[in-house]
Amino acid sequence: MFCYQCQETAGGKGCTVCGVCGKKPDVAAMQDLLISVTKGLSCVADRLRREGRRVGKEVNHLVTMNLFVTITNANFDRQAIIERIRETLDVKQKLLSQTENVSGLPHAALWNGDVGEFDAEAAAVGVLATEDEDIRSLRELITYGLKGLAAYSKHANALLQDNEDVDAFIQRALAKTLDDSLTVNDLVALTLETGKYGVDGMALLDKANTEAYGHPEITTVDIGVRKNPGILISGHDLRDLEMLLEQTAGTGVDVYTHSEMLPAHYYPAFKKYPHFAGNYGNAWWKQKEEFEKFRGPVLMTTNCVVPPADSYKDRLWTTGATGVPGCRHIGGAYGETKDFSALIEQAKKCPPPEEIETGRIVGGFAHEQVFALADKVVDAVRSGAIRKFVVMAGCDGRMKSREYYTEFAKKLPKDVVILTAGCAKYKYNKLDLGDIGGIPRVLDAGQCNDSYSLALIALKLKEIFGLNDVNDLPLAFNIAWYEQKAVIVLLALLYLGVKNIHLGPTLPAFLSPNVAGVLVKNFGIAGIGTVDDDLKLFFG
Ligand code: SF4
Numbered sequence: 001m002f003c004y005q006c007q008e009t010a011g012g013k014g015c016t017v018c019g020v021c022g023k024k025p026d027v028a029a030m031q032d033l034l035i036s037v038t039k040g041l042s043c044v045a046d047r048l049r050r051e052g053r054r055v056g057k058e059v060n061h062l063v064t065m066n067l068f069v070t071i072t073n074a075n076f077d078r079q080a081i082i083e084r085i086r087e088t089l090d091v092k093q094k095l096l097s098q099t100e101n102v103s104g105l106p107h108a109a110l111w112n113g114d115v116g117e118f119d120a121e122a123a124a125v126g127v128l129a130t131e132d133e134d135i136r137s138l139r140e141l142i143t144y145g146l147k148g149l150a151a152y153s154k155h156a157n158a159l160l161q162d163n164e165d166v167d168a169f170i171q172r173a174l175a176k177t178l179d180d181s182l183t184v185n186d187l188v189a190l191t192l193e194t195g196k197y198g199v200d201g202m203a204l205l206d207k208a209n210t211e212a213y214g215h216p217e218i219t220t221v222d223i224g225v226r227k228n229p230g231i232l233i234s235g236h237d238l239r240d241l242e243m244l245l246e247q248t249a250g251t252g253v254d255v256y257t258h259s260e261m262l263p264a265h266y267y268p269a270f271k272k273y274p275h276f277a278g279n280y281g282n283a284w285w286k287q288k289e290e291f292e293k294f295r296g297p298v299l300m301t302t303n304c305v306v307p308p309a310d311s312y313k314d315r316l317w318t319t320g321a322t323g324v325p326g327c328r329h330i331g332g333a334y335g336e337t338k339d340f341s342a343l344i345e346q347a348k349k350c351p352p353p354e355e356i357e358t359g360r361i362v363g364g365f366a367h368e369q370v371f372a373l374a375d376k377v378v379d380a381v382r383s384g385a386i387r388k389f390v391v392m393a394g395c396d397g398r399m400k401s402r403e404y405y406t407e408f409a410k411k412l413p414k415d416v417v418i419l420t421a422g423c424a425k426y427k428y429n430k431l432d433l434g435d436i437g438g439i440p441r442v443l444d445a446g447q448c449n450d451s452y453s454l455a456l457i458a459l460k461l462k463e464i465f466g467l468n469d470v471n472d473l474p475l476a477f478n479i480a481w482y483e484q485k486a487v488i489v490l491l492a493l494l495y496l497g498v499k500n501i502h503l504g505p506t507l508p509a510f511l512s513p514n515v516a517g518v519l520v521k522n523f524g525i526a527g528i529g530t531v532d533d534d535l536k537l538f539f540g
């Protein structure tokens, strides 16, 4: 196997024996093949569009779901991935028969095979099949960005919202990653175009979430426990949460959020459920210890899943793109109501969760809420009470080097405000950093996709202060990344013209020295240093 798509890749170079995430070589092989056949399907779909044909939503949804399945910590179930490869090949064969002309299509578009041939094909189509390291680097950077974009599109699709332009782009771009005629410059341009569609994809999801559940508002979330049995729901899919809350109403079972589901509490629509109890635990990587202590069923709606210990495997359920061999999976197409009754029955027999923390955290600072506070914020900036903002959005992870972010938050000058989104916030959202004239010093916009809110807030501040360039704002970017959703967030920020983003705890292994050089030269991208050096750099 060879995989280097996440920040924790072995030795900062690539996982070759087994994934640091727990992905086994036989699963990695099927993920490689799933990507290859999805690229093949995308080539054919793109060809059909060029011939003036319509490509159905089922194809768009298949492509985005396949990409999502291969995101870090989403799916460890080889058999489930094999089924998806089969389905993708079937759909592709049907589309191939509709094209007027198959000439010039790449191998991945024309290949078909039985399950007995899957491993041999997988071995030939992995990341290292592209020999030139710069072309490989850009192809992977684009593919990982598209994975993140696909994940966000999927959540919007689950709320019955689609953007055909985004789907058509995803497929066109996937097809281009197989096009040997493209140069480094062509692929750099495609990388930035991916960022443009990243903005569109996040805007689509923002619209889908806020139309369905209202605009996030300032909310205090309990992090302790109650006395009833509970279900813990993790991941990013708000539609799954809605169905779970509906089905648990009046059953005596409470629902708690975990990790990236925390921001669900900020939406008005979910406040009507008295059994929506609070948030339990921290970011994804502590789940082995915390799921044990939760004592009730846990529903994973998306990444990040850590392969579970046997002791709680029968309480871990997956749905959507996630999968773990030996854990039960709950199906359901978009628009259908998923059936969570077995999970609820299991919860009723479980003891209530063990208390691991007490207290409260505050969040809900997405764009509309911050715009409502704009006068206060602008006054604080004009009076000098707020000197600067620092965007610290992104992911958390298990590496010790991430303690940098806790340390950085603690040592920030007291007149600096953190803007955050994503599970990166768990590194500092339980510190008591206080407020500035009633404005908390950690403003949490929501999930990683809500980095879109942070971009809107920056653009609004630029307008209010009458600036021409977003980089003239008193705003620094110190972003933590781990998986591919952070890649699309980064590309979206670059597309919006944000410069001098610091990315840590390490730069991606998939950036070749030359590609990293392009990002440094054109966008001022940099890694992180020591906390003290970086504080000096950002705040003088
Ligand atoms: Fe390694 Fe990350 Fe790939 Fe898992 S997702 S195999 S940890 S690079």
Ligand code: SF3
Residues within 6 Å of the ligand: 073, 236, 259, 260, 284, 303, 304, 394, 395, 396, 422, 423, 424, 447, 448, 449, 482, 483, 485, 486
């Ligand atoms: Fe976290 Fe996995 Fe990326 Fe949505 S849950 S941010 S790491």
